[in-house]
Amino acid sequence: MIRKRLEFFFTKDFITQMKVFLKQISHYREIISFSLLLSIIANALGLIPALISGQIVDGYLSGRELANSPQIEKEILLWAGALFLAYVLSEVLNIIQNQVQLRFRTSFNHSLQDKLYKHVLHLPINFFNKTKSGELLSRFTNDINQITGLSNQLILTPINALLRLSVILAYCFYLSPWIALLILLIIGTLTILCMFLTKKTRPLQNEIYDKQAVIHGFLSEVFQGIRTVRSHAKEAEEISQHSQRHLDLNDTRLKSNLQIQGIYTLWSFMQAIAAALMLAGGSIMIIRGHMSLGELVVVQFFTAQLMNPIFNILSSISSTQGGLACLERYHKILSEELDNPPDSNRKKLDKCIEKIKIVNLNFSYLPDKPVLENISFTMQKGKTYALVGTSGSGKSTLADLICGFQKASIGNILINGIELQELNKENYIQHLAIVHQANFVFDGTIRDNILYGNTELTSSDLIELCQKAQLHDFIDSLELGLDSYIGENGIKLSGGQKQRLCLARAFAAKADLIILDEATSHLDSINERLIQKAVFENKNDLITLIIAHNLSTIKDVDQVIVLEKGEIKEIGTHEGLMKLRGLYFNMLKS
Ligand SMILES: Nc1ncnc2c1ncn2[C@@H]1O[C@H](COP(=O)(O)OP(=O)(O)OP(=O)(O)O)[C@@H](O)[C@H]1O
Ligand SMILES: [Mg+2]
The missing domain is CATH 1.20.1560 (ABC transporter transmembrane region fold)
Structure with missing residues (x-):
C-alpha cells in the first residue's frame, strides 16, 4: 500500500497534474x-x-x-x-x-x-x-x-x-x-x-x-x-x-x-x-x-x-x-467543445425571421445511425406548418436543429438567407418561442414561470396571456392566483395545466417563430381547439410550426410535412395529401 502510494508520487501523471494545478493557482x-x-x-x-x-x-x-x-x-x-x-x-x-x-x-x-x-x-x-x-x-x-x-x-x-x-x-x-x-x-x-x-x-x-x-x-x-x-x-x-x-x-x-x-x-x-x-x-x-x-x-x-x-x-x-x-x-x-460558442461578434438578425430554408439536412446522434436524411423545405412568415410522422421519425430532432440546439452533420439551415451557425445564438433565440415535448417549469409561482418568457410583462399582459393559454379559469380557482407555488417541475399541476403554463410562457416571448412540439397533447378537445384558435390568431406576423400526433388539430395549416424514418415522404396541404391517398391519408384513417 505504502509502496503503491510512493510510486504514485513519482509517475508522469502526477507531475503533469501538479503542473496543471500549479498553473491554476498561479494567480x-x-x-x-x-x-x-x-x-x-x-x-x-x-x-x-x-x-x-x-x-x-x-x-x-x-x-x-x-x-x-x-x-x-x-x-x-x-x-x-x-x-x-x-x-x-x-x-x-x-x-x-x-x-x-x-x-x-x-x-x-x-x-x-x-x-x-x-x-x-x-x-x-x-x-x-x-x-x-x-x-x-x-x-x-x-x-x-x-x-x-x-x-x-x-x-x-x-x-x-x-x-x-x-x-x-x-x-x-x-x-x-x-x-x-x-x-x-x-x-x-x-x-x-x-x-x-x-x-x-x-x-x-x-x-x-x-x-x-x-x-x-x-x-x-x-x-x-x-x-x-x-x-x-x-x-x-x-x-x-x-x-x-x-x-x-x-x-x-x-x-x-x-x-x-x-x-x-x-x-x-x-x-x-x-x-x-x-x-x-x-x-x-x-x-x-x-x-x-x-x-x-x-x-x-x-x-x-x-x-x-x-x-x-x-x-x-x-x-x-x-x-x-x-x-x-x-x-x-x-475541454468539451462548445458547438456554437456565445460570440457577440456573430451576425445578428436585423429584422424578424421571414424565411427559414432547410437545405439537404442530415443529422445523426450516433455515427452511422442517421436520424434525419436529405431534409429540404422552406417556411415563410405568415404561414403555418405541421410536422407529422410516427413516433421516433425525427420530428423533435428537426425542431432542435431549427432552434440551434443540435448541429447538422451535413446541409444547412438558412435564416433569412444566413446560415444558422453564423448567427449570434442569444440574438437568434430571442426570435423564437418553443414549447418542448418534454416541457419543463421551474419551482416557483405561476407568475415567475410566465415572466421567465418575458420579464417586462404587466399584470394585465399576464391575465391576457393566461386567457390565451386557457389557464385563466384554473388560476381563478386558486387561492393565491398567479402567486401560487407549483412545486418542482410543476409537481402540483396536472399534465394539461403544466402544458398550458408552458404555452402561456411561450406566448409571452414576442417571437417570430413559434414551435409547438406536442404542446397540447394532454389537453381535452375543447381546450385544444381554443388554444389552436389562439395560436392561429397572430399567424400572419410569424412562422408557426406545429408537431402533433393528433392529426385533427393540424387540418388548417398551410403545409403538412410528413416524416418517416428521418425522411420527408410527403409535403403539401391537408386536402392535397388526402387526395394523394398516401402515408398521411393512411395515418389519418387509422
Ligand atoms: N439524445 C439522443 N441520443 C440518441 N438518440 C436519440 C436521442 N434523442 C432521440 N434519439 C433518437 O432519434 C430518433 C428521433 O427521435 P425524435 O425524438 O426526434 O422522434 P420524434 O419524431 O419526435 O418522436 P415522438 O413522436 O415520439 O416524439 C429516435 O429514434 C430516437 O431514439
Ligand atoms: Mg418528439
Whole structure:
C-alpha cells in the first residue's frame, strides 16, 4: 500500500497534474506565499518555548549549586512569561494564517465554480444527454472542494507538518518511552476536549450544508431545464444568481471558521497557561527539591502537538490522490467543445425571421445511425406548418436543429438567407418561442414561470396571456392566483395545466417563430381547439410550426410535412395529401 502510494508520487501523471494545478493557482501566488510565510513564522515561534526550557535547565538548574533565592524565582517567572507570549503569538499568527488561507480557498473555489458553470451552460444539448445531472452536480460540489483542498495538501500542510515534525523528532531523541506514553495520554485528553467543544459548532456547519443543498437543488433544476434556459437566453442571469448564492455560502463559511478558531484559541490559551504554570511551578519545585530535571523536560512537551504533523501528512497523502482525480475530471468537462460558442461578434438578425430554408439536412446522434436524411423545405412568415410522422421519425430532432440546439452533420439551415451557425445564438433565440415535448417549469409561482418568457410583462399582459393559454379559469380557482407555488417541475399541476403554463410562457416571448412540439397533447378537445384558435390568431406576423400526433388539430395549416424514418415522404396541404391517398391519408384513417 505504502509502496503503491510512493510510486504514485513519482509517475508522469502526477507531475503533469501538479503542473496543471500549479498553473491554476498561479494567480494566487501572493496570498499563498503570505500564508506560507505566516505559518513558517508561527512554527519558528513554536520552537522558542523549547529553547527557553533549555536555557532554564542550563542556566539555573544544572552545572552548579542550586541557589534558592527570590531573585532566581523572579527570573524564572520572567522566562515563563516569555514562553507564554511566544505561544500566544504563534497561535495568533496561526489564526491569521488560517483566515488568509480560507480567503484564498473561497476565492479559488468561487473562480473554479464560475468557470465551470459558464462553460457547462453553453455546452451542446448532447452533453446533457450523455451526462447524468447528479454526476454533474458532484463536479460542482465535491470535486471543486477537493481541488480547492489540494493547495493545502500539496503545499501548505506538508511544509508545515515537516517543520513541526522535525522539531518533535529532535525532542523525541531525548525522550524515554514512559514519558512518550505520558505525552500521548495528555494529547488524547486534549483531543477528546476538542471533539466535545467542536460539537458546539455544528449549527453553523449545518447551515453551510443546507446552503450547499439549496445550491445543488438550483443547479439540478437548471440542468434538467437546460432547453428552457436556452430558449429564453437566460444563461447570463443563471450564472450571476449562482455566483450570488455562492457568495452567501462563503460568508457563512467565514463565520463558522471564526467560531472554530474561537475554540482553538480557548484551547491554545489553556495550553499556554498550563505550560507556563507547569514551567514556573516545575522549576520552583526543582529548586525546592520536589521535582527532577527530567520531569521538567516532560512539562515542556505537554504542549507539543506530536500527533498533528503525523496526522496531517498522512491525511494529505491520501486526499491528494482524490483531489488530483477531481482536477482531471474538472478539466475534462472544460475541454468539451462548445458547438456554437456565445460570440457577440456573430451576425445578428436585423429584422424578424421571414424565411427559414432547410437545405439537404442530415443529422445523426450516433455515427452511422442517421436520424434525419436529405431534409429540404422552406417556411415563410405568415404561414403555418405541421410536422407529422410516427413516433421516433425525427420530428423533435428537426425542431432542435431549427432552434440551434443540435448541429447538422451535413446541409444547412438558412435564416433569412444566413446560415444558422453564423448567427449570434442569444440574438437568434430571442426570435423564437418553443414549447418542448418534454416541457419543463421551474419551482416557483405561476407568475415567475410566465415572466421567465418575458420579464417586462404587466399584470394585465399576464391575465391576457393566461386567457390565451386557457389557464385563466384554473388560476381563478386558486387561492393565491398567479402567486401560487407549483412545486418542482410543476409537481402540483396536472399534465394539461403544466402544458398550458408552458404555452402561456411561450406566448409571452414576442417571437417570430413559434414551435409547438406536442404542446397540447394532454389537453381535452375543447381546450385544444381554443388554444389552436389562439395560436392561429397572430399567424400572419410569424412562422408557426406545429408537431402533433393528433392529426385533427393540424387540418388548417398551410403545409403538412410528413416524416418517416428521418425522411420527408410527403409535403403539401391537408386536402392535397388526402387526395394523394398516401402515408398521411393512411395515418389519418387509422
Ligand atoms: N439524445 C439522443 N441520443 C440518441 N438518440 C436519440 C436521442 N434523442 C432521440 N434519439 C433518437 O432519434 C430518433 C428521433 O427521435 P425524435 O425524438 O426526434 O422522434 P420524434 O419524431 O419526435 O418522436 P415522438 O413522436 O415520439 O416524439 C429516435 O429514434 C430516437 O431514439
Ligand atoms: Mg418528439
